[in-house]
Amino acid sequence: MVTAGHCVKDGAGEWAANWTFVPGYRAGGGRPYGTYTARRMFVAAPWSRSGDDSYDVGMVALNTSSGRHVADVVGTQEIAFNPGRGGHVYGFGYPADPPYDGEQLVYCAGRLRDDPYGQTRDQGLACGMTAGSSGGPWLSRFDPATGKGLITSVSSFKYSDDRRTMYGPYLGDSAKALFTTAERA
Structure with missing residues (x-):
């Protein structure tokens, strides 16, 4: 998982x-x-070396739950590497600081823009x-009817x-190499 x-x-x-992942977490x-x-x-x-925000990406190989892999239980999203910049995305997360409490899935949607300060290669x-919303996926080509999209950031x-x-x-390329390493783990 990314x-x-x-x-x-x-x-x-x-x-x-x-570290634990709970897909489809429900309040309470x-x-x-x-x-x-x-x-x-x-x-x-x-x-890992310096906390460079341009590379704030992690991949996690997960254990099974009740003998089943997460992908077999809830499915997967596709991930894109070296996608075009800009575009429209939906960002998902469980924000925990006020006014949120970490109990509900929340999303934002809109067009991406480059870091105006030039401090990172990130998009905003x-x-x-x-x-609390950190690490939540950003999906381009998101279809609310199917819940499917293309992961292009977090x-x-x-x-x-x-x-x-x-x-x-x-x-x-760095994220792609990381994904390949995690996929083989």
Whole structure:
């Protein structure tokens, strides 16, 4: 599964412990499709070395739940590497800081724009989600009827002077190599 690098490793710091994925999480702790713990976690080298936000991408190989793989239970989304920049996406997450409580799936939708500060290769999405939504997928070509789309980024960070824009890393060659490594794990 793909997520933000900071969801699995604190930049050059420690790896996450007791990492768990709950697909289709329901308010109050509902786990309709099981609980999947991390078997192995991977991050891009520039994230691991220095917390470079342009590479805030993580991949997680999951254990089974009740003997079943997550893909067999809930299906998968396709992922795109080196996609065209810009475009329209839907970003999903479970924001936990006020006014949210981490119990409901929330989404933002809109056109992407390049980082106006030039600090990263990331793109920004107008989005009021708060902390807790990190690592949630950004889907282009999203079809609300089927729930299917094409993963083109994940929620990563916000600038302190712009709380209305969420930034996500560009999934380039580094993310593709990371995905291939995780896929083989």
